[in-house]
Amino acid sequence: MRCWPWLAALAAAAGLSAPASAASFDYRLQARKVADGVYALIGKIENFSRENGGNIVNTGFIIGVDGVIVIDTGPSKAYGEQQRAAIAQLTAKPIVQVLLTHSHPDHVLGNQAYPGVPVASLPATAVTLTQSGDALLGNLYRLVGDAMRDTEVRLPNAVAADGALSVAGRKLRLIAARGHSDGDLMVFDEASHTLFAGDLVFFERAPTTPNADLPQWLETLDALDGFEFAVLVPGHGPVLHDHAGIAQTRDYLRWLRDSLQGAARRGLDMPEVLQLPMPERFRTLAVLKTEYERSVTHLYPAYELDTLPTIPRSKPK
Ligand SMILES: [Zn+2]
Secondary structure, three states: OOOOHHHHHHHHHOOOOOOOOOOOOOOOOOEEEEEOOEEEEOOOOOOOOOOOOOOOOOEEEEEOOOOEEEEOOEOOHHHHHHHHHHHHOOOOOOEEEEEOOOOOHHHHOOHHHOOOOOEEEOHHHHHHHHHHHHHHHHHHHHHHHHHHOOOOOOOOOEEOOOEEEEEOOEEEEEEEEOOOOOOEEEEEEOOOOEEEEEEEEEOOEOOOOOOOOHHHHHHHHHHHHOOOOOEEEEEEOOOEOOOHHHHHHHHHHHHHHHHHHHHHHOOOOHHHHHOOOOOHHHOOOEOHHHHHHHHHHHHHHHHHHHHOOOOOOOOOO
């Protein structure tokens, strides 16, 4: 981009800064210690925008005995690089493992910052990124702009499986689930009892549902009810020390399911469903209106279809 020095000087004099470019986009990542050796990078509870550079997501890392495990790499190459720099400020140990919670672009497009490191996901995540990664990337370029520059899709190069994983001298339990997407990986650190729940848990922000299976998601949340942890890092929203995020996500998804089901039975059309009142208790959730509209748009047609009578097909004569 051509730069006009006099314009920059004028902007500086007026206390305005020039628009961020890819080279200078600063995510201002601050690693927050959530348990012994466990850190989270907490994103904003907003929609994607040029101002936040796509940093609407929580990522994390665990410093083990002889290496570091990264959980999700963020929305862009620049984010991944700055995540790596934030880790380097705390430890000189090498990054030995990246784990991806699921395929959504805000969680995986920083993979480029980790060449030569095993990047593992559930098989379904790799399949989705192979099929739709470029489309997801293009969408984020449109929504976020400059901060995305030079970002490319890097597929996982290793497979994560449900069960115990010992890495960098740290005992982890990987939990394979479904519901928010078709492959949701949770990471539990046995030493600190920290659960990285990915997008199965949102807190203080309306859940996103573009690839959701609501019954499966609700089943997973029910199973999480009995899960003991000291710290829960949700995919979006503040870090928790109790089950409030699980309860809030479930409450919202149940309401969404029941509301869409009820509307379909009453024969409402989509514009009418979009106008339905939101329960008071959800009004404080960030990005509520946008996420509700998105959810209605992609989930409601299936509920409408469910209410149509099935007519038995006559046998061919
Ligand atoms: Zn997601």
